[in-house]
Amino acid sequence: MGLFTRRQHDGPVAPTAAPNGHARTTQRRGHHDPYTMTTRPTFGQWLKVTWLDILTMAAMGAIGLGVYMAKPAPTRSFAVTFSDGEVVYPQFAYPMRKEIIPIFAAALLAALVPIFVFLVCQIRIRSFWDFNNATIGLLYSLITAAVFQVFIKWLIGGLRPHFLTVCQPDLSLANNSPGYVGAGYNAKGFKEIYYTREVCTGNIDEINDSLESMPSGHTTAAFAGFVYLSLYLNAKLKVFSNHHPAMWKLIVTYAPILGACLIGGALTIDEFHNWYDILAGAVIGTIMAFSAYRMVYASIWDWRYNHIPLNRSAPMPFGGEAELGGATFTHRVGWGASGAGFPFTKEHGFGHDGVVGNHTANNGTHGVGYTRKPVGSGAAAAPGTFRGDNMSRSRKVTSGTPIALSNNGVLRPVGSLTPCRADDAIHPTDSSIANHQSPSPSIRLDATTDELPSLSPLVRVLSPSPAIEAQIADPNRRRP
Structure with a gap:
């Protein structure tokens, strides 16, 4: 049971003098053994410090996939038509169209494009640990954002713009007559204009999907990946730092944001999401991108440190020499x-x-x-x-x-x-x-x-x- 037991130490360590004259004691080691970021590790050494993250990612991925495949949890009411036949909410009556960018394509773009850029930057940076931290942080952002949004879809959800087209409601199934076979589907609410999914006659899978509109999974993935990439480019190119950079660096830094906005905007063209679904996904993805980047790099906005990858087993010496202080693309x-x-x-x-x-x-x-x-x-x-x-x-x-x-x-x-x-x-x-x-x-x-x-x-x-x-x-x- 060594995995769940504390390491044994020879005894207390005498305090040592810190540079400022104050005494300090040696901290107890965590579950990561010390390693240097200036050399490339063997696969075994890398796995030793990364296995917990790999296990966590696999577990979160399995949870997210299970929730994604589950049926919508809430019973949501919706109005169809007034007594004169007019559609109550025409914003949910758009035609069913083919997606411009499928969800798997959005996820692949959000993952592969940043990884490709990380590899290109290594032409100058030439650091295994910088590429490792950048990629691990990207996976933090994408996986956490995905699990976050599928739970909201499953437990909260919402109607897609093409919901009524997919539902194909048959209001004759709702009848208030006692003993009628459709009595359980009776209309509810004021003037009895609200129904539940039991009146739908369309494809079950499409109906389930059309009840899970909020937040947008496309936008969540796009912003989680591309905002993270933008933060990385800003740090490595030193766009906002202590000198006047070239304009192309500003364009390159914000190009991923443009890509994320285009992916989100396409969802309003193919009528798969409402604008507030897209906004919610963008907020979730951006928050996860910022959080993940700060976990693996020393700062987000502080141009003196935001390019330095963090060591798992040693603190970042702010005000002291860092192992990869020169890990920038710009020279x-x-x-x-x-x-x-x-x-x-x-x-x-x-x-x-x-x-x-x-x-x-x-x-x-x-x-x-x-x-x-x-x-x-x-x-x-x-x-x-x-x-x-x-x-x-x-x-x-x-x-x-x-x-x-x-x-x-x-x-x-x-x-x-x-x-x-x-x-x-x-x-x-x-x-x-x-x-x-x-x-x-x-x-x-x-x-x-x-x-x-x-x-x-x-x-x-x-x-x-x-x-x-x-x-x-x-x-x-x-x-x-």
């Missing part, structure tokens, strides 16, 4: 650079001052001003590497080069300057720092590259803020 402005483990590293110089949203990165500053450490570096920059004005490149200087901290928090090489001690720099109220202030508007903390290891905290601690500027201007002022 513009440093994205997807060869060997780049993350687009926001000290090598590439991307970053947002260590701040993600309203939260500072895990760099020990606890929200003191802004930092110039790139998001995702995970450690101080290497000696001799400095951020320049160009955010996409690093500036290299040799050992012993004088440097200074400008008022925007960037370490820059400068002319020959008298170095200050690291201990002096850590205390901004000391007169030693005030004496090193440049006549220019910049705040200069002079040192050399040889002292950079000891000065690395300065980039985090002495990032300019109104409080620090006031303290340097007036050394005798009380610290806040």
Whole structure:
């Protein structure tokens, strides 16, 4: 019974120090063993981490198929004609037509087109785990949406636009005379104009199908697959990110949405669905697509992370280096650079001052001003590497080069300057720092590259803020 028993451990693990100085303990392993996403696994290794999803998908598929084949659960009343013979609801009296896009074709398009695009993107991305996460997430979306909508069809349903044509009601079967063979089919409601399916004389299978109009299965599948594909393309092409992309990328990103809308719109032409059936299917499919994408990728809209596939056994290091940080199709402005483990590293110089949203990165500053450490570096920059004005490149200087901290928090090489001690720099109220202030508007903390290891905290601690500027201007002022 090892499947249902917990793993045995040798004993408690002593706390270790986290980068921010707080103690942390090793978390208990889950049912997934650790694995790396930078190498392609064997089939056995892949199956070991995916078998539960495969089993779940098979079970959900069987449940969905069983519900799809079941007869409609509710007994729905419907009106046919008034006493003068006029049809009460002509919107349910459309002729029976052949489907423009059969349901199996819509499902295949929603699955195969995204998978084909995932494969094409691997020409540049070249990552098994990116393709795996993309495909698994697509199946999450399609299968969950399908099961969701068949349950609604079965338990709620609705009348298709061609219901009366398929039903072929014979109102003579309904008679209020006692003892009449059709007494159980008597008309109900005000003026006795409402009937149930017992008055129908058409094909039983077609009648059952025409009672399950809401929501649209075509639209649910189309939006579940194509909205998911659109999110994938946006992430891999970086359409909405930190640079101005080409227009064709916008067209490619929204082309799947157009396809989903065309599939849904075709259902109003062949009169298989009402407009509200199509809208309900689109909402269900879109919700499942968003949910599934976020399960397998690090973000949906955050362009810094939405291209990174998630590991099953290890948390995503937001603000740290990710395994597949370079998994993008576009190579513009440093994205997807060869060997780049993350687009926001000290090598590439991307970053947002260590701040993600309203939260500072895990760099020990606890929200003191802004930092110039790139998001995702995970450690101080290497000696001799400095951020320049160009955010996409690093500036290299040799050992012993004088440097200074400008008022925007960037370490820059400068002319020959008298170095200050690291201990002096850590205390901004000391007169030693005030004496090193440049006549220019910049705040200069002079040192050399040889002292950079000891000065690395300065980039985090002495990032300019109104409080620090006031303290340097007036050394005798009380610290806040």
